[in-house]
Amino acid sequence: MSLRAEPAPAAAGPVSRPLAAVSRGAAAAGSLLVLALVLLVDADILGRELLAAPVRGTSELLALSIVAILFLQLPETVRAGRLARSELLLDRLRTRRPRLAHALDAAIHGLGAAVFLLLAIAVAPAALEAWREGLYVGAAGDFTAPIWPVRLVTVAGAALTALVFAEIALRALGRALGSRS
Numbered sequence: 699m700s701l702r703a704e705p706a707p708a709a710a711g712p713v714s715r716p717l718a719a720v721s722r723g724a725a726a727a728g729s730l731l732v733l734a735l736v737l738l739v740d741a742d743i744l745g746r747e748l749l750a751a752p753v754r755g756t757s758e759l760l761a762l763s764i765v766a767i768l769f770l771q772l773p774e775t776v777r778a779g780r781l782a783r784s785e786l787l788l789d790r791l792r793t794r795r796p797r798l799a800h801a802l803d804a805a806i807h808g809l810g811a812a813v814f815l816l817l818a819i820a821v822a823p824a825a826l827e828a829w830r831e832g833l834y835v836g837a838a839g840d841f842t843a844p845i846w847p848v849r850l851v852t853v854a855g856a857a858l859t860a861l862v863f864a865e866i867a868l869r870a871l872g873r874a875l876g877s878r879s
Contacts, residue, residue, distance in 0.1 A: 717861060721773040724858060728770030735763050755841035762835065762848045769855025776810070777862045800874035807867035814860035818853050825849035 739760070742753040775781050783806075791799035827833070829846035836842040 711865075713861075713865060717858075717865060718777060720858060721777045721862060724770045724855065725774035728767045731763055731767050731770065735760060735767075755836055755843060758835045758841065758843055762843060762845065766848050766851045769852045769859075772855055773858040773862045776859055776866070797874050797876070800870045804867045804870035804874055807863045807870060811860045811863035811867055814856045814863060818856035818860060821849060821856065822853050825853050 738753060738756055742756040746752045788799050788803060791802065825846055828844070828849050833845050834842040835845055
């Protein structure tokens with residue numbers, strides 16, 4: 699199993715640079731969210747131990763944030779070629795039948811694009827409903843947090859991941875067809 703697929707080139711086409719910038723920006727936002735959660739948990743622990751007053755909503759915010767972090771960082775993970783996958787078959791094909799390996803790589807990434815596009819489409823109505831209905835987690839009067847931001851991040855992250863997969867699939871397809879893209 700490899701943790702590194704073929705990395706995305708710095709600028710393979712007109713979409714690559716903006717896509718990479720958005721992907722890196724989303725990953726940075728996910729990292730900042732991780733830092734915020736560390737500070738929240740630290741404050742909660744200190745509040746519990748020193749003041750006998752925990753930070754309300756810590757568990758709810760942690761649960762929501764983990765989903766957001768995943769979808770903020772997934773596009774860059776895919777773009778940078780760091781998504782775990784088995785390379786055994788592709789490695790063998792690359793040495794014996796490179797065009798077939800590129801075609802299979804294109805198909806795999808194309809399937810990834812389709813799955814994440816379907817995920818974005820499936821979650822979009824739930825995000826809209828959460829916003830319209832004012833859905834939240836927590837207990838009214840104690841602590842509540844809206845869930846629409848996390849669902850919106852899920853839709854955006856899944857759509858961005860689909861675009862990244864599609865870009866990689868198109869590059870692999872170009873290599874399979876003999877171009878240098």
